[in-house]
């Protein structure tokens with residue numbers, strides 16, 4: 001574990017770190033949290049069922065938009081323009097964009113570089129690797145595509161927003177609100193907050209301006225995004241948790257394991 005401390009240009013010491021606090025706790029928690037999410041996501045996607053509650057029009061976020069011929073009746077708000085993909089569940093359409101957005105996110109990069117690659121595991125703690133090339137070479141140079149994944153994330157969040165509007169649906173076919181509606185609503189608010197607090201979004205709305213005073217609207221937008229951007233890490237975790245929780249709730253209602261708590265109709 002001391003290889004990199006003997007790397008040219010670095011302090012030549014046999015001690016891996018002089019930190020005496022529990023520096024290993026954040027990367028460990030990050031590792032456990034991200035692993036749990038990935039395991040849940042994989043299991044859920046390959047389960048390929050219990051994602052639609054027809055009575056209240058709840059669509060599980062992991063399965064939205066449902067555009068393949070294999071989607072259950074009623075779940076396809078945007079049509080079925082792909083054939084039944086069998087074991088490749090409906091999310092296969094947006095999964096590359098959602099995953100790409102999160103994987104190239106500036107916060108998640110820090111999170112998994114530290115917790116999975118130990119590169120480095122924490123500030124002032126030597127990493128086990130002997131060399132460092134940053135994000136200048138393939139494949140990590142692809143992290144620079146993050147801005148384009150942001151462009152893709154906006155329509156994905158819009159689709160989830162539409163799903164929430166549909167979910168204000170009562171058992172008699174009119175307006176209704178259930179606990180599921182509120183869970184889907186909170187989830188989409190967090191998804192938007194995470195998406196709009198993106199560093200790329202901040203640069204898109206306010207970057208490369210020489211004079212903010214000449215662009216008051218963009219300056220105002222930049223100020224709002226900057227405020228949220230300061231909470232990007234928290235929003236990354238909150239939205240990750242909420243999307244899994246919303247998905248689980250819909251799955252439990254759709255499977256009949258629980259009944260939805262109805263607040264109105």
Ligand code: FES
Pocket residue numbers: 101104105106107108146150194195197198199200201232
């Ligand atoms: Fe995290 Fe863009 S930096 S989503």
